[in-house]
Amino acid sequence: MTVTHTPNGFNLNDAGRRVIVDPVTRIEGHMRCEVNIDEDNIIRNAISSGTMWRGLEVILKGRDPRDAWAFVQRICGVCTGTHALTSVRAVEDALKIKIPENANSIRNLMQLSLQVQDHLVHFYHLHALDWVNPVNALKADPVATSALQQSISPHNPKSSPGYFRDTQNRLKKFVESGQLGPFKNGYWTNPAYLLPPEADLMAVTHYLEALDFQKDIMKIRTVFGGKDPHPNWLVGGVPCAINIDGVGANGAINMERLNLVSSIIDRTIDFIDQVYIPDLLAIAGFYKGWMYGGGISGQSLLSYGDIPDKANDYSPSNLLMPRGAIINGDLTKVHEVDLTDPEQIKEFIPHSWYKYPDESLGLHPWDGVTEPNYKLGPNTKGDRTHIKELDEAAKYSWIKAPRWRGHAMEVGPLARYVIGYAQGNKEITEQINFVLKTLDVPVTALFSTLGRTAARGLEAQWAAGKMRYFMDKMVANIKSGDLATANVAKWDPETWPNSVKGVGFTEAPRGALGHWLKIENTKIANYQCVVPTTWNGSPRDEQGNIGAFEAALMNTKVERPEEPVEILRTLHSFDPCLACSTHIISPDGTELTQVKVR
Amino acid sequence: MNILLLGIGNVLWADEGFGVRVIERLQKSYRFPDQVKVMDGGTQGVYLVEHVQAAEVLIVFDAIDYGLPPGTLKRIENDDVPNFLGAKKMSLHQTGFQEVLAMAQMLGSYPQHLLLIGVQPEELDDYGGSLRPIVKAQIQPAIDMAIDYLQVFGIKAEAINRDGDLADPVLNIQRYEQERPTADAACRIGDDRVLQVEGFELRPPQSSDERTVQVDVDYRGKY
Numbered sequence: 001m002t003v004t005h006t007p008n009g010f011n012l013n014d015a016g017r018r019v020i021v022d023p024v025t026r027i028e029g030h031m032r033c034e035v036n037i038d039e040d041n042i043i044r045n046a047i048s049s050g051t052m053w054r055g056l057e058v059i060l061k062g063r064d065p066r067d068a069w070a071f072v073q074r075i076c077g078v079c080t081g082t083h084a085l086t087s088v089r090a091v092e093d094a095l096k097i098k099i100p101e102n103a104n105s106i107r108n109l110m111q112l113s114l115q116v117q118d119h120l121v122h123f124y125h126l127h128a129l130d131w132v133n134p135v136n137a138l139k140a141d142p143v144a145t146s147a148l149q150q151s152i153s154p155h156n157p158k159s160s161p162g163y164f165r166d167t168q169n170r171l172k173k174f175v176e177s178g179q180l181g182p183f184k185n186g187y188w189t190n191p192a193y194l195l196p197p198e199a200d201l202m203a204v205t206h207y208l209e210a211l212d213f214q215k216d217i218m219k220i221r222t223v224f225g226g227k228d229p230h231p232n233w234l235v236g237g238v239p240c241a242i243n244i245d246g247v248g249a250n251g252a253i254n255m256e257r258l259n260l261v262s263s264i265i266d267r268t269i270d271f272i273d274q275v276y277i278p279d280l281l282a283i284a285g286f287y288k289g290w291m292y293g294g295g296i297s298g299q300s301l302l303s304y305g306d307i308p309d310k311a312n313d314y315s316p317s318n319l320l321m322p323r324g325a326i327i328n329g330d331l332t333k334v335h336e337v338d339l340t341d342p343e344q345i346k347e348f349i350p351h352s353w354y355k356y357p358d359e360s361l362g363l364h365p366w367d368g369v370t371e372p373n374y375k376l377g378p379n380t381k382g383d384r385t386h387i388k389e390l391d392e393a394a395k396y397s398w399i400k401a402p403r404w405r406g407h408a409m410e411v412g413p414l415a416r417y418v419i420g421y422a423q424g425n426k427e428i429t430e431q432i433n434f435v436l437k438t439l440d441v442p443v444t445a446l447f448s449t450l451g452r453t454a455a456r457g458l459e460a461q462w463a464a465g466k467m468r469y470f471m472d473k474m475v476a477n478i479k480s481g482d483l484a485t486a487n488v489a490k491w492d493p494e495t496w497p498n499s500v501k502g503v504g505f506t507e508a509p510r511g512a513l514g515h516w517l518k519i520e521n522t523k524i525a526n527y528q529c530v531v532p533t534t535w536n537g538s539p540r541d542e543q544g545n546i547g548a549f550e551a552a553l554m555n556t557k558v559e560r561p562e563e564p565v566e567i568l569r570t571l572h573s574f575d576p577c578l579a580c581s582t583h584i585i586s587p588d589g590t591e592l593t594q595v596k597v598r
Numbered sequence: 599m600n601i602l603l604l605g606i607g608n609v610l611w612a613d614e615g616f617g618v619r620v621i622e623r624l625q626k627s628y629r630f631p632d633q634v635k636v637m638d639g640g641t642q643g644v645y646l647v648e649h650v651q652a653a654e655v656l657i658v659f660d661a662i663d664y665g666l667p668p669g670t671l672k673r674i675e676n677d678d679v680p681n682f683l684g685a686k687k688m689s690l691h692q693t694g695f696q697e698v699l700a701m702a703q704m705l706g707s708y709p710q711h712l713l714l715i716g717v718q719p720e721e722l723d724d725y726g727g728s729l730r731p732i733v734k735a736q737i738q739p740a741i742d743m744a745i746d747y748l749q750v751f752g753i754k755a756e757a758i759n760r761d762g763d764l765a766d767p768v769l770n771i772q773r774y775e776q777e778r779p780t781a782d783a784a785c786r787i788g789d790d791r792v793l794q795v796e797g798f799e800l801r802p803p804q805s806s807d808e809r810t811v812q813v814d815v816d817y818r819g820k821y
Contacts, residue, residue: 059610059726063777070769074610074640121644174704211701215648229642 008296008408008545010554013044018389019561021568031537031576034390035553037561046546046553047392048537048571050399057370060527065091065519066491068527069233072515079577081114081221082508083515083529084233090515091235094502100484103237104311105474106224109261110231111306111506112463112470113220116268118509119413119460120217120276122575124203124210127453130569131283132195132203135188138172140164140197148198153278158209167205187563194286203283206275213271216264220467223257237486244478262471269464272457280457281438284450288439293449293570295552299329300407301415302535304337304514306507307466314505320466321507322420322428327407331422337404339503339514342366347400347530351392351539354400360542362403365516366501368528397539401547402530410548411511411535412574413455418446427465431458449552452573493522508532510575536574549574599633599751602653602709603744604646606639606660606695609769612727613719616736617659619729619771620715623737629756634748643698650702655751656709657744658695661733662716669732671739674714713747715740728775 004012014036022032036045056075060068068091072083085107092099099107142165149159174183187193195203224240225231232239243252305316305323316323316336324334338344346362349355355373356363363369377394380387390396403409420428435454436443445451490496501518511532518525538547546554552570559566603624605617621638630636635653639646650656658679664672680699702708717740720730728734745755 056725059778071610074608074769080640080642117645125644170704170706208705211644211647212705214644218645218648229640229645230638 004544006540006546007543008299008551010546010551011044012046012546012554013038014392016044017561019558019564019567020389021564031571032390033549033553033567033571034392035558035567037558041558041561043553043556043558043567045392046550047390047396048399048539048547048549048553049390049397050533050537056529057368057527060517060524063524064493064522065094065517065524066235068515068517068524069235072529073230073233079114079118079508079510079513080229081110081225081231081233082506082513084231085111086504086506086508086513086515086529088233088235088504089506090502090504090517091519092502093504094500094517094519095235095490095496097236097487097490098312099237099487101311101477101482102242102474102485103487104308105470105477106238106240106485108307108470109467109474110221110224112467113217115463115509116272116460116467117214117217118575119456119463120210120214120272122509123276123280123453123457123460124207126575127572128203128207128283129183129186130565130572131193131287132207133186133188133193133200134171134183134204134207135175135186136193136195136197137200137204138168138175138197140168140201142168142201145198145201148282149202152282153274156274156278164201164205167208168201170208171204187560187565190560190563190565192559192565192569194290195283196286199282199286203279206279209275210271213267217268220261220264223253223261234486236488236491237484240485242478242483242485244483258471258475265464265467265471269468272461272464276457277461280454281435284435284439284454287450288441288445290450291445291448292556292566293452293552293573294447295410295550295554296408296548297410297414297418297451297552298444298447299327300404300409301326301418302337302404302409302411302512303416303419304339304505304507304512306505322416322423322425324419324423325404325409326419326422327405331418334419334422339505339516340366344405345402345514345530347402347534348541349395349400350542351395352397352400353395362541365514365528365530366503366518366526368516368526370528392540397537399534399537399539401538401541402534403541403545406543408538408541408545408547408551409535411532412452413459413509413511414446414452415511416507417455417458427462428458431462449570449573456575496522499525510577511535531577533574533576537576549576599654600652601630601634601655601657601748601751601753602649603630603634603636603657604639604649604659605637606641606646606658608641609774610726612721612724613661613717613729613733614722615729616661616717616719616733616740619734620659620737620740622771624741627757627759628741628745629758631753634753643695644701646695646698647701647705650698650709651705651707653709655711655713655748657713657715657747659740659744660695660714660716661719661722662714664716664718666718668718668720668730669736670718671736671743672716672718673743674716676712679712679714711751713744715743726778728771728778 002014006012016036016038018034018036020034032049034047035043038044060071069084069087072087073080075083142161145164146159146161149156221231224238226240241252244255246252246254302325303323305319305321307320308314309318309320323337325337326334342364346364347368348362350359353372353374355371356369375395376384377391379391379393382388417428417432421432499520503514503516505514512535513532514530517527536548540546549571553567556566558564605621607614607617609615609618618638618640621636624636637649680696717733717736720732
């Protein structure tokens with residue numbers, strides 16, 4: 001048994017029983033989590049491990065930098081466009097390429113549409129089942145469900161008892177045929193589920209509605225990216241031309257296409273206002289006594305910012321999505337963030353399966369090294385191909401530990417919202433105050449699992465509004481006669497210097513994303529991505545600071561250790577996506593998630 | 599009648615790219631009537647639901663672990679498809695695609711005819727690598743199998759030769775293979791697990807002496 005006090009303020013005690021969840025499901029990628037619980041089932045030690053190796057840097061070396069976006073877009077099935085955008089921005093930064101205003105608006109529209117769609121799908125299809133019990137929905141009274149719906153969202157037209165009865169019957173059919181589909185084998189008898197049957201039925205109904213709706217949002221990226229999945233991107237702008245008088249669904253962007261986008265934006269705003277936000281508040285109302293999962297969100301938060309209002313200006317005042325860092329819980333000071341400063345962002349690996357020349361030091365991503373070194377500590381239980389228990393005193397994850405000026409940071413919607421709030425961003429402050437007032441909770445309630453989930457919903461609402469803004473802005477610009485969408489002056493590699501470096505950043509739905517690259521003799525010499533889940537899912541660093549996932553699990557009570565819904569709830573609230581933070585190692589015959597209690 | 603030919607998989611992981619490479623060849627070498635959509639689905643999950651919903655006939659190309667010798671081509675039809683996709687966890691997207699089928703079903707529109715044409719992969723652990731020859735050789739047979747199946751529905755494919763390849767030209771299989779830097783240049787070195795070259799081998803599920811509770815909050819397994 002060891003008791004450790006971490007520099008970032010947590011008391012770790014590994015005396016109690018170990019609970020292992022591997023893989024953590026309903027996420028993209030492979031992740032393992034181990035915790036120790038004490039005699040009262042409270043988590044006293046937490047370990048988050050990425051169980052795949054990331055090989056992205058390795059495959060990009062030697063490639064044409066203008067092609068990098070197409071590769072990074074294929075890393076993962078979720079953040080495709082965000083990676084592509086980050087990549088073209090990195091190359092443009094290196095080669096000092098300026099993009100036209102229309103290209104900036106179109107990129108923002110694509111990025112914002114991804115934010116909205118990803119947040120919606122995350123809430124209803126990945127995270128809701130941590131709070132909503134579909135089996136319980138079978139017991140609901142459709143008339144009472146209808147009354148509940150009308151009370152929380154008076155303008156939602158789909159609220160009749162018959163509408164909810166239909167969903168209930170459909171659900172019943174699924175359950176009776178033994179085909180629970182996505183609802184199979186949850187912990188549906190666990191006392192951690194608190195909603196009354198009517199709220200469960202309402203949420204399950206919207207699960208299906210959201211599934212149907214999200215596909216419309218995607219059409220925005222089909223219009224501007226030429227196709228979806230895998231829209232096209234271009235270093236220097238966007239690969240679509242504008243011909244406002246043209247006709248048809250193919251070829252240049254015309255008025256017909258713009259009108260389609262515009263109508264989708266209107267419907268998106270309605271869906272979020274009438275369905276997503278009311279559901280979020282209703283569900284949160286039943287769970288506001290469950291205030292676990294804050295972790296380091298009350299102390300250390302980071303956002304690179306995104307959504308440049310004017311093209312080519314990446315300074316904080318021009319970024320509509322907030323940029324900055326908060327440390328030591330001091331909300332009165334938002335620090336400036338500089339991605340090019342070698343003293344700010346560094347990746348450490350004493351607890352990661354990589355090799356550095358000197359492992360006591362961190363490396364800035366421009367000087368990053370990705371050389372695997374799979375070595376287990378002496379207290380590991382099991383063997384190299386079947387680990388029963390990790391030894392967290394040694395290397396234990398394929399994720400590196402990025403730190404901002406030495407601090408472990410949380411990134412994502414909650415980070416962006418708290419930073420915006422601390423900066424006095426008017427829109428964000430109004431949204432947050434509305435939620436706090438509606439739920440009658442203090443501002444400190446934000447620093448929780450539920451706060452993370454709420455910030456994501458508010459951000460979806462914000463992003464939908466900004467889609468309208470950029471749509472109108474672009475149309476006005478086009479009407480003024482500016483039709484440019486790409487700058488190809490530096491397309492030819494002969495125009496490039498021999499050796500340059502650049503950094504591109506975005507705020508992916510799940511947090512700050514940066515790509516750092518070096519170009520030598522027109523080819524990629526080094527490419528490092530620090531992705532959101534690298535920040536949130538990081539293991540311990542050389543000082544012993546635990547990462548955001550680990551911290552958020554600490555001191556949570558787990559009602560039934562063999563049904564760790566509380567662990568999943570908190571991990572899911574980060575919307576973890578590990579496909580790009582790590583890379584799969586070997587096929588595995590295990591079919592089901594194993595929860596082991598020792 | 600709407601028909602969707604869908605390739606799924608990740609082109610960056612050697613044989614995992616089979617489905618997408620079949621689509622690339624289809625786009626290059628065949629022309630279909632308008633009601634046939636030929637789509638590179640990559641590793642997209644939920645985002646593919648609408649395309650699946652819209653299809654009355656769905657043909658999926660993928661790398662599947664059947665536990666057969668590498669390069670074996672095998673077809674699975676209709677109700678067996680979701681079970682098969684979820685039978686073994688082999689890649690990121692397979693669980694995702696089984697979920698896509700379940701969601702389409704819950705939304706009340708599901709393809710009436712479903713055919714999965716899968717190849718047994720030889721190598722997956724070569725990030726940035728291309729199809730192994732034995733798997734690449736099955737692209738054409740997989741296409742022939744699909745064209746044969748489509749005849750039942752009165753659909754004929756016309757052989758053509760188009761210059762453009764996959765709609766992502768930079769991932770065109772020739773460029774993808776030719777421009778791959780050497781292992782030395784790309785620093786493709788690693789530990790013994792990364793360098794495993796015995797080919798694709800499934801580890802048998804490990805038995806565990808501890809008390810184990812199986813929970814499946816994901817969408818794997820039969821349903």
